[in-house]
Amino acid sequence: MERKKLGLIINPIAGLGGSVGLKGTDGVSEEAIHRGAIPRAEERTQRALTELLANKNQVIVYTGPGSLGGRIAKQMGFPYVVDGALSDGHTTGKTTQDLVRWLQQQDVDLVLFAGGDGTARDIYAAAKASTVFLGIPAGVKIHSPVYAVNPSAAGALANLYLTGKVTKTSEQEVVDIDENQYRHDIINTKLYGYLTIPMEHAYTQNRKCASPPSEATAMETIAARVVDDMEPDTYYLIGAGTTTRAIMQELGLAHTLIGVDIVCNKKLVAKDVYGKQIMQYIRGKKAKLVVTITGGQGFLFGRGNQQLTPEVIKKVGKDNLIILATKDKLFQLRGQPLLVDTGNAELDQKLSGFYRIICSYYETAVGKVATN
Amino acid sequence: MEMKRIDRSQKVRVGFHEAKWDEAIIYELSKPGERGILVPKADKKVVDAVGNGVSMLPKGLRRKQAVNLPELSQNHVLRHYMRLSQETLGADVNIEIGQGTCTMKYSPKINEQLARGIFDLHPEQDPSTAQGIMEIFHETDKYMQEISGMSRFTFQPGGGSQGLFTMGSIVKAYMNSKGETRDEFITTIYSHPSDAAAPALKGYKIIYLQPDPKTGVPDLEAFKAVCTERTAGFIQANPEDTGLYNSNIAKFVKYAHKMGALCCYDQANGNAVLGVARAKEAGFDMCHFNLHKTFSTPHGCGGPACGATGVRAGLEEFLPAPLIDFDGKKYFFNYKFENKKFGVHKVRAYYGVAPVVLKTYCWIRSLGPNGLYQVTKTAVLNNNYMFKKMLEIPGISAFYITDDNQRVEQCRYTMEKIYKDTGVSTTDIQRRMMDFGMHYWTSHHPFFLPEPITLEPTESPSKEDIDEYVNTLKYVFKECYDNPEYVKSAPHSSTTHQVDESVMDDPKKWATSWKVYLRKYK
Numbered sequence: 001m002e003r004k005k006l007g008l009i010i011n012p013i014a015g016l017g018g019s020v021g022l023k024g025t026d027g028v029s030e031e032a033i034h035r036g037a038i039p040r041a042e043e044r045t046q047r048a049l050t051e052l053l054a055n056k057n058q059v060i061v062y063t064g065p066g067s068l069g070g071r072i073a074k075q076m077g078f079p080y081v082v083d084g085a086l087s088d089g090h091t092t093g094k095t096t097q098d099l100v101r102w103l104q105q106q107d108v109d110l111v112l113f114a115g116g117d118g119t120a121r122d123i124y125a126a127a128k129a130s131t132v133f134l135g136i137p138a139g140v141k142i143h144s145p146v147y148a149v150n151p152s153a154a155g156a157l158a159n160l161y162l163t164g165k166v167t168k169t170s171e172q173e174v175v176d177i178d179e180n181q182y183r184h185d186i187i188n189t190k191l192y193g194y195l196t197i198p199m200e201h202a203y204t205q206n207r208k209c210a211s212p213p214s215e216a217t218a219m220e221t222i223a224a225r226v227v228d229d230m231e232p233d234t235y236y237l238i239g240a241g242t243t244t245r246a247i248m249q250e251l252g253l254a255h256t257l258i259g260v261d262i263v264c265n266k267k268l269v270a271k272d273v274y275g276k277q278i279m280q281y282i283r284g285k286k287a288k289l290v291v292t293i294t295g296g297q298g299f300l301f302g303r304g305n306q307q308l309t310p311e312v313i314k315k316v317g318k319d320n321l322i323i324l325a326t327k328d329k330l331f332q333l334r335g336q337p338l339l340v341d342t343g344n345a346e347l348d349q350k351l352s353g354f355y356r357i358i359c360s361y362y363e364t365a366v367g368k369v370a371t372n
Numbered sequence: 373m374e375m376k377r378i379d380r381s382q383k384v385r386v387g388f389h390e391a392k393w394d395e396a397i398i399y400e401l402s403k404p405g406e407r408g409i410l411v412p413k414a415d416k417k418v419v420d421a422v423g424n425g426v427s428m429l430p431k432g433l434r435r436k437q438a439v440n441l442p443e444l445s446q447n448h449v450l451r452h453y454m455r456l457s458q459e460t461l462g463a464d465v466n467i468e469i470g471q472g473t474c475t476m477k478y479s480p481k482i483n484e485q486l487a488r489g490i491f492d493l494h495p496e497q498d499p500s501t502a503q504g505i506m507e508i509f510h511e512t513d514k515y516m517q518e519i520s521g522m523s524r525f526t527f528q529p530g531g532g533s534q535g536l537f538t539m540g541s542i543v544k545a546y547m548n549s550k551g552e553t554r555d556e557f558i559t560t561i562y563s564h565p566s567d568a569a570a571p572a573l574k575g576y577k578i579i580y581l582q583p584d585p586k587t588g589v590p591d592l593e594a595f596k597a598v599c600t601e602r603t604a605g606f607i608q609a610n611p612e613d614t615g616l617y618n619s620n621i622a623k624f625v626k627y628a629h630k631m632g633a634l635c636c637y638d639q640a641n642g643n644a645v646l647g648v649a650r651a652k653e654a655g656f657d658m659c660h661f662n663l664h665k666t667f668s669t670p671h672g673c674g675g676p677a678c679g680a681t682g683v684r685a686g687l688e689e690f691l692p693a694p695l696i697d698f699d700g701k702k703y704f705f706n707y708k709f710e711n712k713k714f715g716v717h718k719v720r721a722y723y724g725v726a727p728v729v730l731k732t733y734c735w736i737r738s739l740g741p742n743g744l745y746q747v748t749k750t751a752v753l754n755n756n757y758m759f760k761k762m763l764e765i766p767g768i769s770a771f772y773i774t775d776d777n778q779r780v781e782q783c784r785y786t787m788e789k790i791y792k793d794t795g796v797s798t799t800d801i802q803r804r805m806m807d808f809g810m811h812y813w814t815s816h817h818p819f820f821l822p823e824p825i826t827l828e829p830t831e832s833p834s835k836e837d838i839d840e841y842v843n844t845l846k847y848v849f850k851e852c853y854d855n856p857e858y859v860k861s862a863p864h865s866s867t868t869h870q871v872d873e874s875v876m877d878d879p880k881k882w883a884t885s886w887k888v889y890l891r892k893y894k
Contacts, residue, residue, distance in 0.1 A: 153795040156860070165874045331561075331820045334771075335585035354597035356579065362572060365561070365580040366594045 007103035008069035011115035014139040041138040051155025093122040100126035114138040117176040145172040161198040168199040218326040219246040221361040239291040274307035288320040302341030310344035337370035389865040391458035402442035459867040470811035472826030479670030487727035495722040506703035521652020522682030527724025535660030535679020536570035539636040543605040545690040549714040554604035562612035588772030589618040607636040615779035625655035642666040644781035647745030669731040676725040750831035782828035796852040804862035
């Protein structure tokens with residue numbers, strides 16, 4: 001049987017800052033070591049790879065040398081291949097990106113990476129949409145849902161995916177917090193993009209009800225609803241996100257995954273626009289704003305779509321907001337309100353209230369929008 | 373050798389193992405020419421008088437090819453089905469607490485025996501020869517009216533979802549009769565998925581109310597924000613599947629009426645309110661009950677069942693027809709009541725599953741009004757005892773615990789902490805509980821709460837039964853920490869071990885019938 005190719009990337013400095021109170025590791029790894037921090041990414045990777053030991057001989061690990069993954073792969077007895085162009089020692093975000101590119105050239109089936117949000121950002125910078133990734137949580141900040149809940153869960157899911165028992169994938173957000181602001185107790189996440197990861201729970205036949213549609217199908221039905229309801233001569237601002245992207249795909253238009261595009265009469269008017277640019281298009285015109293939940297924390301505005309400035313939102317108006325979310329995404333909030341942080345407190349208050357959130361062609365859910 | 377008493381101190385059934393026969397499909401057991409019954413040849417005088425038996429059949433009804441039935445002897449048929457029956461985990465053999473929302477109470481066998489007496493009845497036989505069962509239908513209708521406060525019931529819906537469909541149909545019929553073109557229906561996330569699906573089938577757009585994150589029940593202000601002149605109906609289970617009762621339900625109903633909508637009460641969780649609260653007093657226009665749940669008939673794993681549906685005065689004309697009425701001398705099928713233009717007419721053939729209605733009648737009669745109230749009291753007591761014991765298990769919690777709410781007849785717990793600590797999920801537990809001869813249920817999909825567990829004891833189990841179930845869960849949850857791989861790879865003592873579910877995602881691997889299976893797989 002052909003062996004599966006498992007890509008492995010360990011960020012050796014992931015998690016150093018947290019254990020010594022530095023609230024992150026970006027740019028402070030030397031200080032962290034000085035304070036006595038002990039690297040733990042390799043130990044967490046070992047826990048993940050333990051889940052794959054039973055199928056060790058059905059897998060070849062492709063990785064970087066030494067602390068980047070080669071050392072642990074050898075130690076655990078996995079057949080492995082190392083990227084000869086890299087060297088162990090002082091590694092940076094560029095090292096991670098180079099390794100991602102090499103792994104993609106090797107056409108690996110899955111890339112397991114150990115780190116935090118910063119590592120996920122570096123991964124994303126070099127990732128192709130067709131590559132499947134999965135994060136082993138080892139960093140200080142883990143807000144991106146590309147990470148499994150713990151190292152063992154990451155290994156177990158990787159094993160299921162490589163043995164073909166899990167076949168579905170989904171796109172999950174890569175978000176990160178500005179660490180400098182975080183050290184001053186200001187939490188400001190930003191959406192960087194999406195990585196494709198294996199779906200953790202495949203829906204199976206349930207004797208009490210039929211299996212629900214997949215996330216992708218749900219997005220298609222939402223998009224179909226929005227497109228079918230589009231009014232003529234109205235400017236639709238399509239916000240960031242995979243759910244909103246489905247609208248552009250339904251229309252057959254190019255789109256910006258983490259930006260704002262403008263559509264009118266079902267044609268693309270402008271791509272990846274922001275603030276003042278948007279105002280130039282919609283001033284004096286009828287406009288609607290299509291948004292979904294972004295930023296990993298249930299935000300509608302303020303995390304991942306800062307291109308939608310208070311001026312733009314005010315111009316569009318509360319009544320012209322079209323909010324989309326699949327049931328899966330919405331239910332992750334467990335009834336907590338969708339949050340707004342436009343930067344204008346008065347506008348945030350005006351936006352607060354109950355909205356109908358489109359979650360499939362004929363279904364909406366009542367959601368509360370609030371400032372906290 | 374010294375004889376000792378058998379040690380019964382083990383509280384958890386660790387020695388359980390399901391029967392495993394590796395039994396073939398009955399077609400694979402077929403042997404050409406093997407017979408169970410040899411029909412004797414007719415006497416020559418009979419043949420001379422009436423000819424060959426087959427020749428009496430109209431030409432159009434005669435088979436052109438031999439019938440494709442398996443050929444087995446009687447003892448082979450008996451053995452086959454007895455073996456299959458041993459490979460199931462039915463309600464008669466396990467402590468049926470784990471199937472939350474199913475209301476798996478004891479179904480009295482005496483009622484099954486009584487129901488056998490009517491198996492030879494045919495729905496199309498002359499009503500004059502079926503007066504007894506018609507009286508049963510009529511009387512049971514009156515009992516359901518008294519239990520709910522509604523004016524009239526139909527037993528035509530074949531199950532709970534069809535009862536919900538009937539209510540959605542009645543709303544549509546009513547609105548059509550008023551010339552209204554309302555196109556929206558409101559329900560809640562924790563109501564059964566059919567509460568949304570049924571009105572959707574009638575063409576309504578569905579609006580879901582989410583639970584308030586603190587109280588777990590829908591917020592009235594959220595409801596008011598979306599209940600408008602476009603709303604045709606509002607439907608909710610109360611209590612919902614979390615076991616929480618919305619004590620403001622009458623306010624929801626009042627507001628819906630103010631906006632001109634009709635209100636439908638999904639009483640699938642009726643075991644929580646018998647003799648305590650009625651649809652009528654809350655203002656509902658209609659309600660349904662699952663006779664196979666609340667009324668014990670039993671929950672037959674897909675049937676036979678009945679979603680008895682009742683309406684308030686003024687809506688009877690929209691009920692499916694016929695209803696069974698009494699004219700002072702005899703029981704008859706009444707078609708005159710229905711609104712010929714707008715009525716629902718039919719949701720299913722005939723009038724309802726007679727044995728199910730009969731067993732409901734028997735169950736109600738054997739308990740009486742005070743007995744029904746005791747059913748609810750005991751069910752709620754059992755659940756609250758279990759709730760307390762469950763929350764003592766490390767890693768188990770429930771959402772929406774405030775100072776002034778309690779669970780009613782069931783509860784949705786979460787094992788999220790255990791999952792985060794060990795990687796063992798609620799679906800892993802579901803499989804592992806089978807190793808102790810027990811069911812366990814999670815939630816409808818998609819999960820609104822993480823790693824959910826939904827349990828409903830009903831009034832049937834004793835304290836010892838509940839203790840055994842909880843102790844078994846405790847044992848398994850401890851295994852999650854001690855030996856998570858063993859739990860994840862369960863079941864180990866079941867008829868079938870863990871099935872590769874990846875095939876479910878690939879339609880090319882499905883075989884939907886025996887013929888398809890033979891064609892696809894050589």
